Amino acid sequence: MRKALISATALAIAATLLAGCTSGLSSSGGATSGSDDKTPVTITMWSFFTGREKSDVDARLAAFHKQYPWITVKQVGGQSDDTLLQAVRGGTAPDLALSQNSDAVSSYCATGTFENLQARIDSSGVAMNTILPSTKNYTKYAGKQCALPVLADVYGLYYNTSAFAKAGITEAPKTWDALSADAKKLTTFNPDGSIKTAGFIPFLDFFENNVSTVGAGWGLKWYESNGKAAMGSDPQWAAMFDWQKKLVDWYGYSKLQKFVAGLGAEFSAQNPFQTGKIAITVDGEWRVAFAADQAKDFSYATAPIPNVDAAKYGSGLISGTTVGIPQGSKHPDQAWLLAKYLATDTSNLVDLTLKLRNVPTTTASLKDSSIRTDKQFNVMLDIAANKYTTSVPGTPAGAAPRELLTKFAQSWEAGKVSNLHSGLAQVAKQIDSQIAQASAGNSQ
Amino acid sequence: MTSITAEVHGRTVDARARGAARRRRRNRSRLTILAFLSPGLVGLVVFFLYPLAANLYYSFTHFDLMNSAVWAGLANYRFMLNGDRQIGDALVNTLVFCVIAVPVQLLFALGVASVMARVRSGAGIYRTLFYLPTLLPPVAATLAFTFVLNPGTGPVNAILKALGLPQPLWFSDPAYAKSGLLMLTVWGIGNTIVILLAATLEVPVELQEAAQLDGANGTKRFWHVTLPSIAPVLLFSTIIGVIQSLQIFTQPYVVSTIVGNGSGTTADNLGYPQNSMLFFTEVLYQQGFRYFNMGYAAALSMVLFAATLLVTLVLVRATRRQFHGDGG
Numbered sequence: 001m002r003k004a005l006i007s008a009t010a011l012a013i014a015a016t017l018l019a020g021c022t023s024g025l026s027s028s029g030g031a032t033s034g035s036d037d038k039t040p041v042t043i044t045m046w047s048f049f050t051g052r053e054k055s056d057v058d059a060r061l062a063a064f065h066k067q068y069p070w071i072t073v074k075q076v077g078g079q080s081d082d083t084l085l086q087a088v089r090g091g092t093a094p095d096l097a098l099s100q101n102s103d104a105v106s107s108y109c110a111t112g113t114f115e116n117l118q119a120r121i122d123s124s125g126v127a128m129n130t131i132l133p134s135t136k137n138y139t140k141y142a143g144k145q146c147a148l149p150v151l152a153d154v155y156g157l158y159y160n161t162s163a164f165a166k167a168g169i170t171e172a173p174k175t176w177d178a179l180s181a182d183a184k185k186l187t188t189f190n191p192d193g194s195i196k197t198a199g200f201i202p203f204l205d206f207f208e209n210n211v212s213t214v215g216a217g218w219g220l221k222w223y224e225s226n227g228k229a230a231m232g233s234d235p236q237w238a239a240m241f242d243w244q245k246k247l248v249d250w251y252g253y254s255k256l257q258k259f260v261a262g263l264g265a266e267f268s269a270q271n272p273f274q275t276g277k278i279a280i281t282v283d284g285e286w287r288v289a290f291a292a293d294q295a296k297d298f299s300y301a302t303a304p305i306p307n308v309d310a311a312k313y314g315s316g317l318i319s320g321t322t323v324g325i326p327q328g329s330k331h332p333d334q335a336w337l338l339a340k341y342l343a344t345d346t347s348n349l350v351d352l353t354l355k356l357r358n359v360p361t362t363t364a365s366l367k368d369s370s371i372r373t374d375k376q377f378n379v380m381l382d383i384a385a386n387k388y389t390t391s392v393p394g395t396p397a398g399a400a401p402r403e404l405l406t407k408f409a410q411s412w413e414a415g416k417v418s419n420l421h422s423g424l425a426q427v428a429k430q431i432d433s434q435i436a437q438a439s440a441g442n443s444q
Numbered sequence: 445m446t447s448i449t450a451e452v453h454g455r456t457v458d459a460r461a462r463g464a465a466r467r468r469r470r471n472r473s474r475l476t477i478l479a480f481l482s483p484g485l486v487g488l489v490v491f492f493l494y495p496l497a498a499n500l501y502y503s504f505t506h507f508d509l510m511n512s513a514v515w516a517g518l519a520n521y522r523f524m525l526n527g528d529r530q531i532g533d534a535l536v537n538t539l540v541f542c543v544i545a546v547p548v549q550l551l552f553a554l555g556v557a558s559v560m561a562r563v564r565s566g567a568g569i570y571r572t573l574f575y576l577p578t579l580l581p582p583v584a585a586t587l588a589f590t591f592v593l594n595p596g597t598g599p600v601n602a603i604l605k606a607l608g609l610p611q612p613l614w615f616s617d618p619a620y621a622k623s624g625l626l627m628l629t630v631w632g633i634g635n636t637i638v639i640l641l642a643a644t645l646e647v648p649v650e651l652q653e654a655a656q657l658d659g660a661n662g663t664k665r666f667w668h669v670t671l672p673s674i675a676p677v678l679l680f681s682t683i684i685g686v687i688q689s690l691q692i693f694t695q696p697y698v699v700s701t702i703v704g705n706g707s708g709t710t711a712d713n714l715g716y717p718q719n720s721m722l723f724f725t726e727v728l729y730q731q732g733f734r735y736f737n738m739g740y741a742a743a744l745s746m747v748l749f750a751a752t753l754l755v756t757l758v759l760v761r762a763t764r765r766q767f768h769g770d771g772g
Contacts (some may be wrong), residue, residue: 085736089509109735111510205704205713257616261703262596327510398737403714407530411718414618426529433527437737439505440516 021213025385038070043095043331045338046079046087054078055116056355060348064341072332076273084326091326093211098150098333098342099437102138102319103402105392107438109141114324118337126344130362134318134383145442151358153322154383155213157306160300162184163279174313176217178307179280180247185278187251195251195259198279202247202407203256207266208283211405212392215240216317217305220403222393229401229432232425236308241420242410242416248413269294285380288400289357302379304386315388319356397438465770496749502742503659509738520743531744533719534727541723542689545626549633549685550678557640558666571638578634586698590615615703618720626722628695636681643677644670677762686755692730693729695719724748 049057054077076094081101087093097114099105108114118302121128128145135149157179158173173179183199190196204211221234231237243330248256263277264270267290273281274295282305291298307313325332341348349365352358354373360366361379366385374379383389395401404429408427410416417423448610478485503520505513524531560570577585592598593614594647601611612620647670653666670676700721701738706715714730715722 082733089736107736111508115511192676205716254613258595258611258612260596261594261613294758384652398735407715408720410598410716414718416618416718430527430529433523434735435525437740438735440514440519 018410022190029321032134036061036343037333037336040070040072041334042074043334043338044074045096046084046094047098048079048100049075049077049098056352058067059355060342060352061338063348066336067341068334069338071336071337071390074154080226085113088328088399089112091328093326095325095329095331095337097148097324097326098132098239098318099322099324100148101399102322103322103392103399105138106141107398108324109144109146109394110128110396110439111317112327114146115329115332116146116271117148117325117336117339121145124336124340126340130344132318132361132363132366134319134384134391135361136387137393138319139322141396143396147322147324148339149361150321150323150342150360151349151352152311152318153286154359154380154389155208155216155282155284155305155317156383157305157382158273158281158300160273160276160279161301163276167279169297172301173280173306174310176308177241179251180243182249183247183280190383193255196359197250197253197276198251198259198278200247201256201278202244203258203260203413204244205406206260207281209281211403212319212402212407212441213282213317214244214305216315217307217391218294219308221275223395227435229428229435231405231431232421233428233429237424238420239426241409244409245413253414273300274298285359285377286357287382288374288377302376304351304379304383312388314382315386315390316383318359318389318391320361322443338414395435395438397431397435400434404430404434457731459677471594499742499745502739503746504740505742507738507742508736513739516739520740523740523741524747528727528740530715530719530722530727531724532713534722534724537720537722538690538724540691541622541625541692544622544685545629545689545768546682546685548626549630549636550681552630553633553636553640553681554678556637557644558670560637560641562625571641575634577632580632582632582694583698585632585693586628586710587702588623589631590699593624595726615699615721616717618718621699621720625692625695625699639677639681640674643674647673654674679759683756683759687752687757690752690755691725692723693725695724697726697729 036181045061047054048074049058049115054075054144057077058075059076065072079094079097081099084093086108097259097325098154099108105114109116130151139145139149141146157172157258163186167182169185172405174183182204186197186199188196201209203209204214218236218240220236220240221230224230224233224401226430251259263272271290271294273283273287274291288302291300293395304314305316309316313400323342325335325339329335344362346362346365346368349360349362350371351366353360353365353371357377360368360371365371366381372381388410404427408423412420412423502513504515504517506516507513508520525614537737556574560567560574564572580588593600595611595613595616598614600614604611614620614624651673652668654664655669660668700713700716704716714726723743725748730739731737731744
């Protein structure tokens with residue numbers, strides 16, 4: 001009897017402890033003081049910005065404070081999505097957060113990491129039709145608008161004009177075959193056969209070359225209407241990988257690997273495009289600012305990435321910074337005022353565009369003539385405004401689909417995949433499993 | 445008759461009293477032992493048994509740390525077997541690395557320890573030199589190796605080129621990536637070297653001398669005297685080596701991040717190149733701390749725990765007879 005009592009007590013304690021750990025976080029945010037409450041308050045905003053960029057954003061936060069004098073914003077820079085998630089899950093979330101991982105927002109919507117903003121949008125009358133429609137893929141999931149875009153990244157083709165002139169190439173390639181032909185003309189070899197300068201690095205895991213940025217020019221379908229991954233059923237995926245492999249084989253995989261291993265870092269002054277080691281590269285709009293800062297005498301031009309559909313040439317991939325109110329925000333009403341300001345205030349977006357050299361995300365700010373200050377940057381603005389510009393559809397599995405495709409690309413370009421079609425079908429299956437696994441706990 | 449009964453009764457009472465006193469003493473002694481053990485027991489319950497039980501429970505749930513855990517039965521284990529295609533690569537890589545790395549590390553450590561045990565002068569310098577890599581943080585050591593083995597700019601390939609030898613892509617080539625990792629872990633095996641050196645120096649000199657008088661040469665003395673004497677320490681080092689190999693994380697994580705073509709995000713490169721550096725713990729990290737599939741990560745950690753326990757038990761049982769003669 002005594003033993004049974006002890007066992008029952010132990011079980012009860014264990015069950016209580018386990019239940020305590022499974023309760024999760026409270027679904028409600030912080031104290032709702034109402035949007036009319038003008039009690040002075042300091043709110044915290046986490047961002048990934050550091051150094052000069054953080055100072056530029058701080059200047060905008062000072063402008064926000066002038067407009068809303070009772071709200072002081074403390075920006076904590078250098079925060080990644082990983083640290084944000086850990087803080088939210090640890091109950092120490094900031095009041096507002098800027099995320100640079102647009103792949104992840106759909107999982108933030110699905111899990112409740114970011115609050116659903118729809119009610120706040122409706123009550124404050126934010127005109128969602130002024131926000132670029134191509135950003136919806138990464139700010140909204142399953143009917144929940146849980147983030148707003150604040151500046152975007154668009155990807156285009158950067159090419160070395162001196163190298164083009166030397167090779168007798170007069171314009172940027174508009175088709176993928178033209179890009180291959182130009183890359184071959186622009187590549188030079190050392191006497192021992194190793195690559196001296198590469199026309200284009202066709203790896204799909206090199207700097208900003210990846211399945212998302214390059215795939216935007218291949219008219220890829222990511223998911224079927226039933227939600228299943230379409231890599232096995234949409235022939236464009238195989239076409240893209242086939243094109244890529246042919247160019248890898250032309251260089252020789254080992255030669256290319258060895259060349260890539262010796263290149264400078266992407267965001268350093270030794271960036272191989274800026275130092276002339278690579279003649280054509282896919283990169284984000286920020287490269288304009290980096291090149292101006294790190295390689296003043298370097299001559300280059302920008303263009304949209306090639307497209308398999310001539311009618312869609314001029315478009316590309318858009319992704320970018322989002323702002324959301326994390327679960328556990330202590331001042332969600334004040335945080336919303338700041339989120340709305342950052343995402344929709346034209347003067348704010350124009351100023352940030354000029355300073356950070358990212359692309360604005362409302363139609364009004366994109367049309368503002370004051371941001372068209374640089375010929376190369378204007379190309380990026382036009383890509384953002386193009387009606388065919390797309391973003392990668394989000395899933396509850398966050399970045400997992402892209403990561404699984406990248407791993408597949410690494411094996412494929414190394415010649416380790418014997419059958420492309422069955423390989424892609426397997427990746428699709430794997431993505432479906434990962435999404436199903438990630439969705440399983442989000443039914444509540 | 446009455447007096448006999450009384451005497452017997454008296455003896456019984458005395459015996460009972462003595463028994464009760466003995467029991468009291470025993471109980472007091474047990475309580476004292478328990479009191480001394482209690483800090484350790486509390487630590488065991490709070491920091492091992494409870495987390496283990498909680499982890500076991502979560503392995504049967506879908507849990508993202510944000511919402512309450514949802515009971516999922518065996519779904520996570522089914523996903524491990526049927527849905528997660530990365531786990532096969534991770535399992536093979538982990539086992540292959542364990543099977544190769546543990547013997548290589550032990551042989552290297554034993555060889556160095558045996559040589560150092562014979563060194564007469566400058567022993568301290570050699571011991572320091574071999575132990576120094578252990579003091580280096582694993583991340584820093586791994587970074588240094590990625591630079592040294594960089595196929596384009598590293599000194600190793602420059603030397604190989606000067607000698608007219610083939611220059612592997614090292615951490616960029618799945619055929620060589622594990623070799624690079626093996627070199628890195630062998631380079632940092634100073635702890636085991638010190639333990640084996642201490643054990644070797646503890647082997648009774650009279651045993652060595654007796655064997656020498658019996659005509660045993662150096663190899664025979666090592667095989668029949670030194671090795672049996674240090675066998676328990678070797679077993680300890682083997683078990684620690686197996687556990688460390690099964691749980692290897694930092695070095696392949698850093699290598700894949702640094703070498704993976706600089707494609708920006710860590711997760712894209714986890715296991716780079718071509719999943720050859722994808723180890724069990726990395727899948728666990730990816731699922732738990734990047735995708736926040738905590739339930740599945742808990743299931744993975746239960747499998748890792750069970751595998752480690754099983755290997756340890758097998759090793760202990762297999763070697764028990766060696767140490768205790770008849771298996772006692």
